[in-house]
Structures are given as C-alpha cells and as structure tokens.
Amino acid sequence: MSSASSRKSIPTKVIAEIGVAAALSWVLGMVRLFKMPQGGSVSLEMVPILYMAFTRGVYPGLLSGLIAGVLDLVTATSEIIHPMQAVLDYVLASTALGIAPWLSFGRGWWRNLTGAIGGTLAGFVFHFLSGYIFFGQYAPEGTPAWLYSLTYNATYYLPKIIVTVMVVVILMQKGVLRPEDGDSNKRGGNGRG
Amino acid sequence: MNFANAAVGQYMPGESLMHRLDPRTKMLVSLGIIIVLFVVSNPLAYALLAVPIVLAIAISGVPVKLVFRSLRPLTFIMVLTFVLHLFMDPGEALFSIGRITATDQGLRLGIVTVVRLTLLVLATSIVTMTTSPIAFTDGLERLLAPFARLGLPAHELAMMMTIALRFIPTLLEETDKIMKAQMARGADFESGNIAKRAKAMIPILVPLFVSAFRRADELAVAMEARCYRGGEGRTRLRELAFSGEDLAVLIVAGAYTVAVAVAL
Numbered sequence: 447m448s449s450a451s452s453r454k455s456i457p458t459k460v461i462a463e464i465g466v467a468a469a470l471s472w473v474l475g476m477v478r479l480f481k482m483p484q485g486g487s488v489s490l491e492m493v494p495i496l497y498m499a500f501t502r503g504v505y506p507g508l509l510s511g512l513i514a515g516v517l518d519l520v521t522a523t524s525e526i527i528h529p530m531q532a533v534l535d536y537v538l539a540s541t542a543l544g545i546a547p548w549l550s551f552g553r554g555w556w557r558n559l560t561g562a563i564g565g566t567l568a569g570f571v572f573h574f575l576s577g578y579i580f581f582g583q584y585a586p587e588g589t590p591a592w593l594y595s596l597t598y599n600a601t602y603y604l605p606k607i608i609v610t611v612m613v614v615v616i617l618m619q620k621g622v623l624r625p626e627d628g629d630s631n632k633r634g635g636n637g638r639g
Numbered sequence: 640m641n642f643a644n645a646a647v648g649q650y651m652p653g654e655s656l657m658h659r660l661d662p663r664t665k666m667l668v669s670l671g672i673i674i675v676l677f678v679v680s681n682p683l684a685y686a687l688l689a690v691p692i693v694l695a696i697a698i699s700g701v702p703v704k705l706v707f708r709s710l711r712p713l714t715f716i717m718v719l720t721f722v723l724h725l726f727m728d729p730g731e732a733l734f735s736i737g738r739i740t741a742t743d744q745g746l747r748l749g750i751v752t753v754v755r756l757t758l759l760v761l762a763t764s765i766v767t768m769t770t771s772p773i774a775f776t777d778g779l780e781r782l783l784a785p786f787a788r789l790g791l792p793a794h795e796l797a798m799m800m801t802i803a804l805r806f807i808p809t810l811l812e813e814t815d816k817i818m819k820a821q822m823a824r825g826a827d828f829e830s831g832n833i834a835k836r837a838k839a840m841i842p843i844l845v846p847l848f849v850s851a852f853r854r855a856d857e858l859a860v861a862m863e864a865r866c867y868r869g870g871e872g873r874t875r876l877r878e879l880a881f882s883g884e885d886l887a888v889l890i891v892a893g894a895y896t897v898a899v900a901v902a903l
Contacts, residue, residue, distance in 0.1 A: 520767065
C-alpha cells in the first residue's frame with residue numbers, strides 16, 4: 447500500500463468516486479465481451495481504474511484498484527488456490543493499474559495510450575508472477591514454468607490489454623468523462639450501431 | 640452478453656451463533672485456519688482442521704447445499720490438479736492407461752491438494768455467508784486500525800468498500816437499462832471481432848460513466864451536508880461489540896488451531 451502519501455487526507459468527493467469506480471469495475475467484470483477458447487474471458491473491468499488514475503492521479507488510481515481487487519475477493523467471484531495467489535492475482539494486479547500515469551509519455555491521447563499500456567502491463571507482471579509461482583506445476587513436461595505462465599497469461603491478457611487500451615483512449619478522447627464537464631455531455635455515444 | 644452471477648456476495652441473514660459473532664472473530668479464526676492449512680501436509684491435520692469448519696457450517700443454519708455451491712467455480716482446477724498429480728508424480732505404480740501411469744504418491748498428493756482447496760473455500764465461504772458485507776467492512780476497518788498509524792487510510796478504505804458494495808446493485812441495474820436502451824436503437828454487442836465488440840461498448844460506457852460519477856458527486860455532497868469529515872470521532876448507529884461469546888470462540892478456536900499446527 448502506498449506509504450509515500452501517509453496521512454494525506456482524501457477529499458470526500460474522491461472517496462465517493464473511488465468507491466463508485468470500484469463498483470463500476472466489478473460490474474464491467476460481469477459483462478463478458480468475448481469468451482476465450484480455454485475458459486478465460488475478456489471484459490473491461492480495468493477501464494474505471496485507469497480512468498481514475500488518469501483523471502485523479504496515481505494515489506486515487508491505486509486505491510481504486512485495491513478496492514476493486516478486494517471487492518472481487520469479498521464477493522467470491524474469484525478463483526483462489528492459495529492466499530498469496532489471491533493477493534497477487536486479485537489485489538496487487540488490479541492495484542498496479544493505478545501507476546498508469548507514471549508510465550505514460552507525451553500529452554493528450556498519446557499520454558493515455560502509453561499510460562494505459564504501461565498500467566495494464568504492470569498488472570500483467572503480477573498475473574505472470576502468480577502463474578509462475580502457483581500454477582507452474584501444471585506446465586507440460588519440458589516447458590519451463592516461466593514460459594508456461596507467460597504464454598498462458600498472455601493468451602487471455604493480451605486481447606484484454608488491446609480492448610482496454612482502445613476503450614480508455616476513446617473514452618478519454620471523447621472528453622465526456624471529465625467530471626468538471628458536469629451534465630453537458632450526458633447524451634454522448636452513438637447508439638445507432 | 641450476460642451477467643454471470645449477479646448476486647453480490649452470498650450473505651444469508653440469520654440468527655445463529657455464527658451470525659452473532661463479531662466479524663473480527665470470524666475473520667481472525669478463518670485466517671488462522673487458512674494459514675495452518677498451508678503449513679501442514681498431514682492427512683490427520685486436515686481432518687482435525689475440518690472439524691471447526693464443519694461445526695461452523697452446522698451451527699450457522701445455512702443450507703449445506705448452498706455452502707458447497709461455492710466450490711463450483713473451482714471444480715475444473717481441482718479436477719485438473721488431481722489428475723496431474725495422479726499421473727505426473729513419481730512413486731509406485733497403481734495402474735496405467737496407455738503410456739501414462741498413476742502412482743500412489745500422486746494419489747496421495749492429489750487428494751491432499753483437493754482437500755486443502757475444499758477446506759480453504761469452505762472456511763472463507765462460511766464467513767462471507769454469515770457476515771453482511773457492511774459488517775465485514777466494519778470488521779476490516781477495525782482490524783486495520785492499528786496500521787492507520789503507519790499511514791494506512793483504514794477508515795477511508797472501509798468507507799470506499801462500503802460505497803462500492805452499495806453501488807454494485809445500482810450500477811448493475813443501470814448497465815442493464817443502458818444496454819437495453821442501446822439495443823432498442825439497434826446496437827449489436829454480440830457479433831464482430833473483438834475490437835468491434837469493444838467499440839460497441841462505448842455507447843454503453845459513456846452514459847454509464849457519466850451517471851456513475853454524477854452519483855458519486857451527489858453522494859459526496861450528501862455526505863458533507865451531514866458533516867462527514869473522515870474517520871476521527873465518527874460514531875455509528877450499530878457499534879461492533881466484542882462479546883463474551885467472541886472471546887470464548889476466539890480462545891477455543893485459536894488454541895485448537897495452534898495445537899493442530901504445533902502437534903502435526
């Protein structure tokens with residue numbers, strides 16, 4: 447947990463936003479965009495966390511990820527085979543998304559693009575570690591555990607990164623979501639399909 | 640597009656001892672049991688650790704069928720682990736199918752892993768099934784309170800958790816409504832490649848985000864209008880009370896768990 451910003455009091459508005467962002471992440475996790483052949487599914491649960499990180503900063507981003515991760519654990523939508531695996535796969539992987547702004551370059555949509563890629567890759571590191579440590583035993587004989595974890599995680603995480611990054615960049619680009627804009631754009635979106 | 644299991648958490652209201660216990664007691668005891676589960680590897684120890692879990696399920700009055708339903712998401716992984724252990728581990732041959740051979744060591748390790756996972760899931764499920772999410776976050780806040788000195792925003796974290804839990808049903812409904820509205824206008828979420836589907840989500844996400852963050856804004860105003868100013872000095876309608884029952888359970892269960900860990 448971020449000890450760097452110790453005892454910094456968080457504004458009520460940001461507390462409420464983090465709570466809502468975590469709930470949004472949970473809800474979007476329920477909406478399966480695409481089912482992968484081997485069982486994983488692609489959904490957009492990382493989008494609200496990245497959104498918080500970009501609009502409110504790294505610390506609120508980290509907290510949103512942390513709450514979203516714990517929420518997954520508490521509501522038992524998760525697969526747990528070991529306490530440490532749960533911490534890596536659910537808590538740390540989603541918290542790590544919050545550092546997206548630190549991993550971004552440039553300005554405007556370029557910043558969002560690089561940051562979103564960086565943040566999702568930071569999350570991937572924890573899934574990879576969990577796979578390496580706890581699921582390595584399932585690797586077929588002759589395959590090193592790290593390679594198994596890398597390929598297994600990449601098969602579902604890579605499409606997830608692409609989709610998440612795409613959606614985040616479009617959302618931020620639309621500018622609809624900057625809370626300062628208030629109500630002006632609530633009819634955004636081109637629902638005509 | 641489907642909402643997999645829209646029921647948030649698995650809380651089953653009730654009046655049993657398990658329900659009455661302070662969430663902190665339940666969390667600490669189940670955490671202790673889980674830690675010991677991963678420390679020991681002796682079949683007898685698992686049998687002994689199963690006793691408090693079975694006892695807790697029995698007195699909770701939660702239908703056994705519902706408790707065991709929580710194992711379902713893990714069925715695949717358990718079967719896989721069991722089979723892999725059975726055929727991959729060294730040891731004396733039991734039987735063989737073609738070129739692969741099942742070993743006695745594999746059978747033993749396979750059973751141990753499956754039992755360990757089962758107990759882990761049962762121990763956590765029985766706690767979440769008898770503790771309301773709000774009581775759970777309250778307990779979490781109190782357990783984390785000592786770390787507040789080190790800069791951990793324990794109260795704020797609990798508040799965010801509570802808000803998130805409160806908003807999940809609202810936002811689920813909202814998402815459903817927006818999706819139906821867009822579908823009525825001809826939106827198509829079910830076809831096309833992955834990029835196309837992601838793009839199709841934008842008309843859902845924009846109104847969803849706007850309305851969700853507007854709700855957050857209104858909530859913050861409402862909180863401040865009621866003089867919310869963080870954790871210090873805040874009072875509660877329902878205080879967590881650590882009763883004699885809690886102390887007794889904590890001591891008995893704690894001593895039992897430690898004894899199992901030490902003896903085996």
